Amino acid sequence: MIQIKDLHKSYKMGKNSLHVLKGINFNVEEGELVAIMGSSGSGKSTLLNILGMLDELDEGSYTLDGVPIKNLNETKAAQYRNKFLGFVFQSFNLINYKSAAENVALPLYYQKVPRKERQEKALKYLAQVGLKEWANHLPSELSGGQKQRVAIARAMAAEPKVLLADEPTGALDSTTSYEVMDLIQKINDQGNTILIVTHEPDIADMCKRIVHLKDGVIIEDKKIEQVRAAKYV
């Protein structure tokens, strides 16, 4: 699903250049649930941003579902993001003046899905995350865990190839964290490919594979026995 070869990325800061990613080689197969771990500054967020086409790579190649991702203009990048990727952020990033259902329907709107169908789909995905009754509530009326579940529903609504989650449990207490992870595991069980950036070992243990980043290189890449979050819920 994802092939990354010899990826380099550096940021210019004044005269100095900060080499963040120093040659990453990394493949993800369909249906995997991968945790990307590392301390802050290890380059894990940069890697996720490049995977999410929010940032451009300097060197190397990135292929997503057989499509080479390079030299995209903004319009093309937006199109690919919409078609291939779903995002889940640490701070939820819901649009606060839109209801839960409208938030979930947003990526479908950009796909020009007709209004009626959009609403039906949004409700379907909200039901999947168990928030059907909250469809008409604004984000401000939801708890943190609920917000993140809406965000996951939104990420899933466009039926993306890959779900990218940047510290999805970073702003949640452990009980809600496990609830969210339970949801993510269930989505993964349906065959969806998911990448999670996290620095919490217990969250990483709930994935099927852990990639450890340090100072811009992968120091460890191992498959693990998955811990089911359902046990803790």
Next chain:
Amino acid sequence: MFSKDRWKEILEVLSSNVFRTLATSFGVGWGIFILIILLAAGKGLENGIRADFGDIATNTMFMWSRNTTIPYKGLPKGRRFSFKLEDVQAIKDNVPNLRFISPRNQLGGFGGGNNVVRGLKTGAFNVYGDYPQIIRQEPMTITSGRFLNLNDIDDNRKIAVIGDGVKNELYDKGEDVLGTYMKIQGVNFMVVGTYKKKSNDGDGEEGQKEIFVPFTAFSQAFNMSNDVGWMAITAKDGSSISNMKEKIVGVVKEKRKIHPDDKRAVGYFDLYEQFNRVESLFGALRWVAYFVGVLVLLSGIIGVSNIMLIVIKERTKEIGIRRALGEAPWSIKKQILMESIFLTIISGMVGIIFGAAFIYGVNAVLDSVGPVDMFVNPSVSLGVVVSALVILIFSGLLAGFIPAQSAIKIRPIEALRTE
């Protein structure tokens, strides 16, 4: 463009901070209000001055003879001369695109003594020997009887058309005027018609105290032979008398044996030039109105632009999210442009409505206090409103353009980073 969701969103955004939206739109509304008022005031002035011109054929010049100042062909300087009837034909033959050439003779005039007698009553009036077409150059309304016609000219009929002012002085109230006789400098003329001139300036009174008689009868009665006192010459519509006057004067000079360089022998007054001068003044006034109005509007637009920039700053994160979810940059740009155009147009409409109401009020006041000199019916035409709307749409685009540009310049990754 007319997608329901887009409009819903525009309304959501604009109504999320009602006071700010109102304050912003006030700037634009005020600008368009000022523009409308200025244009209406200019129009009122224009209407007022136009009313003073009346329906006089403005493409007209008047020409009269004076003394020569340069000796020519053996004739001395200081010679007094007079136009002749044949000059009229000469002008007709030599200068194209003329509509009317009216030779005129005149008795009496400003401050003249009594020259008209009817029974026991006498009066001092201007008496003109004229051709029938003069009524087209100096419009008047025939209130009874008829005006002069070509048969009167051909038959040298001694008839007269008199103004309402003449009638009031020489006749008793209710007395029958038509068919009566009056003596003009001792010669009897029969009254065949009365007229009334439409005029609302100071000359109005004087304009009603005129008597028109056929040119030929006038010449015969008062021993003018074929002399012509002065001429009123009107050009055809679409050609300007101002461009022809040199040629007309040239023809007359040649016929009257006047040195071609003698500038003072033939006097003339170019009504069209005067009229055009006033016209160009109106043009300038309109310009000033547009200029000032648009400048005031511009400050409103800058206000909108400013607020849009702030709105975008506030919505940076939201724009980042939308782009991460796959909204195309042009779609974001369109959204912001539409918000700004919508805001400008709505507030501009309010400005137009208030402006129209204000003008309506002014008109009502003007109607109730009676006519004001040089100011009649201030108004704006549909054309002005349409052009104001075009200006608004354009300014909305202008106001939204920079903010929209800056909105899509934000890279999604940076937008998401702002916490």
